[in-house]
Amino acid sequence: MCLKIVLIPILLILTIAMASDPDPLQDFCIPNPKSFPNQLCKNSTAVTADDFVFSGAKSAGPFSETGFATVAANPINFPGLNTLGMSLVRVDLKEGAINPPHVHPRAAEMVYVVQGKVYAGFVDSGNRVYAKVIEEGEVMVIPRGVVHFQMNVGKRRATVFGCFNSQNPGTQKMAAAIFGSGIKEELLEKAFGLSSKEIRRMKRMFDS
Incomplete structure (x- = not known):
């Protein structure tokens, strides 16, 4: 359990180092909701530690009929991410469920398996498939803009976290x-x- 707690922050820090979004011009920019749609920054005296903490990924989101659930953390619901060039998603898969082939056009992704066994991979521009079963504690990197997928191949629910090097990966x-x-x-x-x-x-x- 301790390893999980330590690894997730490390992965998040690594995504900052390879951020693809523009570099920030100040330490942080917590959006001021009163300035919508211009999204000006709050005065730093109005910013609190809560702006830099996201609790929404503690548990799974609502499951679809296909056994797939997501909880996304982005500047809309996690203001501290704004201008930092990163975002996060928690994905839960019931036994046999899939995260169907999809693309993030603006970000590479690091997939960290919190629990379970997941068949994960991507297809490159030469139509070659790079896929394998990754287990608890393992990480896979997905290059930007390629088709990728996951499937729970274990006997219990699988949980993975995806870290993106864009605050809006699409x-x-x-x-x-x-x-x-x-x-x-x-x-x-x-x-x-x-x-x-x-x-x-x-x-x-x-x-x-």
Whole structure:
């Protein structure tokens, strides 16, 4: 347990060293909600230690029907992250559940397994897959902008933390981007060799 407590802060510190967002011009910038949408910084005398603490990742978020839950920490709900070029997500997966193929266009990610066994990996621009089962205490790095995924292959719930070198990494789920975005059915039929009936079924599944 002590190892887990020590490793997570270390991973967060490492992401600062390779931050991809612009370098800050001051020690910190806690957004002043009264200045919205300009997001000016609070006067430092109005900042408290609570601005630099996030308690939301203590427990899992609400689970979807597929057994997947996330809790994100970003400047919206964790003001201390603003301008620091980093963010965090807690992911919980019930037995057999998946985090489907997706992309973070603005950030690399370090995935740390808190508990369980997770099949994790990514696909590079040459369509080569780099994947393996990672277990409690292990870390995998996901390069920026590549398709990646996770699946719980253990016999209990798995929990992982993802650390990003951007305060706004963005997330694009591949299936939803293709079938839920309004691309013409004719193009999708030709691209994937599916019938119009199959395309319509996929669009119903992922249409937002």
